[in-house]
Amino acid sequence: MEASVPTTSPVRIAPETFLIPNLAPAEPGTFVQVNSLLIRGEEPIIVDTGAPVHREHWLEQVYSLVDPEDVRWVFLSHDDGDHTGSLYDVLEASPAATLVTNFFAWERLALERPAVAPDRMIWRGPNESFDAGDRRLRLVVSPIFDGPTxxxxxxxxxxxMWAVDSFAALTTGAVHEVEEVPKDLYEDSFQLFNSMISPWHEWLDPVAYNRHVDTVEAxxxxxxxxxxxxxxRGGDIHDAFDRVRTLAGxxxxxxxxQSALDELLATVIAA
Ligand SMILES: [Fe+2]
Ligand SMILES: [Fe+2]
Known part of the structure; x- marks a missing residue:
């Protein structure tokens, strides 16, 4: 199974800004994307650190673009395992890096490993920002999320914009731009994934929720x-915001x- 996963490599998506992609197998011919970001400005910023299963390839990709000694910031969107995979490797390899996180994420992380030292981090909340030399980075509450931090x-x-767990959808391989995936696959898996990630959407008041989504899109x-x-990019951005708006209520x-598990079990037994 693992051998059939296409090899990924960094993708430049904007000036000095690189997607660090990895893939996990899903339905035949499709993959779950597990991405991070590197912003290689005056003060390089690593944005999330991937999943533990991808650690080796993740580190290889990131350090093909930036010297560990030069990394100045690690922005952790939240403490889920698929975002913290190489966090401690980076903190160790990049002594000049400051972790940008918040109180609750820090506390939750401390249940897995000894707590990150206070002098290695800054805490920032929604609508706050931090300066990284030639740019300012602003934090916002993403429209869709599966963790409180x-x-x-x-x-x-x-x-x-790094939208974290929002706008998730299946892909067909090392295919990262939305116009390169079949429309049906994108639309169907987008609705399913965003619903699974934020199952509380069924109790949302569309007016109140859309006000929040509007502030992020603004x-x-x-x-x-x-x-x-x-x-x-372009119209696909508004389209994605609109797709999550429609989930409210x-x-x-x-x-x-269970029937899917039964099928899976039958395949395993038959093999
Ligand atoms: Fe998450
Ligand atoms: Fe995630």
């Missing part, structure tokens, strides 16, 4: 990248259940 990131210099991102979604989309 989640913050999206907006680079005021390039207009790149930043007018030029490029949107995310941990499990495609790179979005709608029933959850059911993920695969």
């Amino acid at each position: 989640t913050r999206a990131l907006y680079d005021e210099r390039t207009g790149v 930043l007018r991102p030029q490029v949107v990248a995310s941990a499990h979604g495609h790179v979005l 709608q029933p959850r989309i059911a993920p695969p259940g």
